[in-house]
Amino acid sequence: MTIDYQNVPSPCFVIDESLLRKNLSLLQSVKDRANVNIILAFKAFSMWKLFPIIKEYITSSTASSLNEALLAYKEMGSLAHSYSPAFTDKEFPQILKFSSHITFNSFSQFEHFLPFIKKSKKNVSLGIRINPEFNVVETDLYNPCIAGSRLGVIADSMPQKLPKEIEGIHFHTLCESSSYDLENVLKHIENKFEQQLKQIKWINMGGGHLITRKGYDINHLINLLQSFKKSWNIEIILEPGSAFVWETGVLVSEVIDIVEISGIKTAILDISFSAHTPDCLEMPYKPWIIGASQEPDKSKPTYRMGGNSCLAGDFIGEWSFEKELKKGDKIVFKDMIHYTVVKTNMFNGVSHPSIAIWNDKTGLKMLRQFNYKDFKNRMN
Numbered sequence: 001m002t003i004d005y006q007n008v009p010s011p012c013f014v015i016d017e018s019l020l021r022k023n024l025s026l027l028q029s030v031k032d033r034a035n036v037n038i039i040l041a042f043k044a045f046s047m048w049k050l051f052p053i054i055k056e057y058i059t060s061s062t063a064s065s066l067n068e069a070l071l072a073y074k075e076m077g078s079l080a081h082s083y084s085p086a087f088t089d090k091e092f093p094q095i096l097k098f099s100s101h102i103t104f105n106s107f108s109q110f111e112h113f114l115p116f117i118k119k120s121k122k123n124v125s126l127g128i129r130i131n132p133e134f135n136v137v138e139t140d141l142y143n144p145c146i147a148g149s150r151l152g153v154i155a156d157s158m159p160q161k162l163p164k165e166i167e168g169i170h171f172h173t174l175c176e177s178s179s180y181d182l183e184n185v186l187k188h189i190e191n192k193f194e195q196q197l198k199q200i201k202w203i204n205m206g207g208g209h210l211i212t213r214k215g216y217d218i219n220h221l222i223n224l225l226q227s228f229k230k231s232w233n234i235e236i237i238l239e240p241g242s243a244f245v246w247e248t249g250v251l252v253s254e255v256i257d258i259v260e261i262s263g264i265k266t267a268i269l270d271i272s273f274s275a276h277t278p279d280c281l282e283m284p285y286k287p288w289i290i291g292a293s294q295e296p297d298k299s300k301p302t303y304r305m306g307g308n309s310c311l312a313g314d315f316i317g318e319w320s321f322e323k324e325l326k327k328g329d330k331i332v333f334k335d336m337i338h339y340t341v342v343k344t345n346m347f348n349g350v351s352h353p354s355i356a357i358w359n360d361k362t363g364l365k366m367l368r369q370f371n372y373k374d375f376k377n378r379m380n
Contacts, residue, residue: 013340015245027058047341059076063080103204105150126166162199186228204238266305303321
């Protein structure tokens with residue numbers, strides 16, 4: 001049974017359970033075959049009502065804040081692998097309570113919180129984030145190794161002898177990257193951090209591993225991980241986010257007006273790109289629309305897609321369609337689950353898309369609908 005988007009209430013994020021399970025099964029297979037630990041990065045996907053499905057395949061997660069650590073403990077049922085550019089004195093005691101691993105961004109943070117950790121007698125594994133200073137990400141906004149990056153310790157600032165409490169190293173240098181990108185990063189790490197690799201128990205290779213993308217070389221990844229693990233005799237952790245829900249869902253929207261100025265037609269939708277798909281403007285990238293040509297063909301009806309906020313730049317374009325659009329037509333954007341849902345906001349009070357899951361046997365199930373109280377309570 002396929003999704004009938006005409007009967008999906010707009011606006012609405014819809015995730016397909018069968019596609020989600022397909023991705024989860026692949027990630028579990030990689031985990032088992034390579035004998036590594038793969039955990040869910042909440043920063044890309046934290047739709048907790050789907051955690052019961054995820055836990056059938058993957059049982060741990062990574063947290064970047066106290067709220068995410070609490071979500072891991074209360075909804076995922078496990079302690080988090082926690083990292084933040086800087087922890088605060090106010091929140092750290094709670095983060096410590098709900099974490100199995102804590103990675104510090106700097107040695108000053110490690111030194112500041114170490115006495116507290118010792119006093120608490122909490123059994124937690126500590127790590128330090130490194131910056132390999134090797135760029136594979138083209139967009140500066142998402143590049144952790146940009147010149148002057150605040151994220152991680154560079155090789156020249158690393159002590160040859162790590163503090164005895166540091167058991168792991170963490171790096172995050174990838175973004176929707178391949179196993180060959182990872183291979184190049186690991187070569188730089190082995191060259192620059194050889195002495196530190198000899199002293200640790202685990203290495204967290206961060207996120208950005210787009211394992212579930214079509215064409216990703218799974219066998220190369222597995223061989224790479226197995227070889228690295230054999231060379232250094234340490235536990236390997238991967239924390240992809242996008243890979244969990246890559247191409248598993250859509251954003252359903254509706255045309256509410258069409259305006260034409262200076263020969264440019266804009267279909268104004270009941271969503272806001274600024275509020276509901278911010279990466280489209282930040283990265284930027286042009287999403288795919290079901291039933292539309294990605295490259296505009298001026299011989300066909302062609303439109304920009306306009307958001308329903310007052311921001312002048314709240315639009316993306318252009319797409320071509322087989323027939324003229326009209327008020328009430330559904331516009332369905334593909335691959336709109338990873339990062340998109342967690343980044344949404346309520347700018348301008350534009351109606352926030354609902355969240356639903358599709359099951360091939362039982363149909364559409366609404367998980368969350370938003371209203372005035374949700375908008376109002378954000379300001380309480």
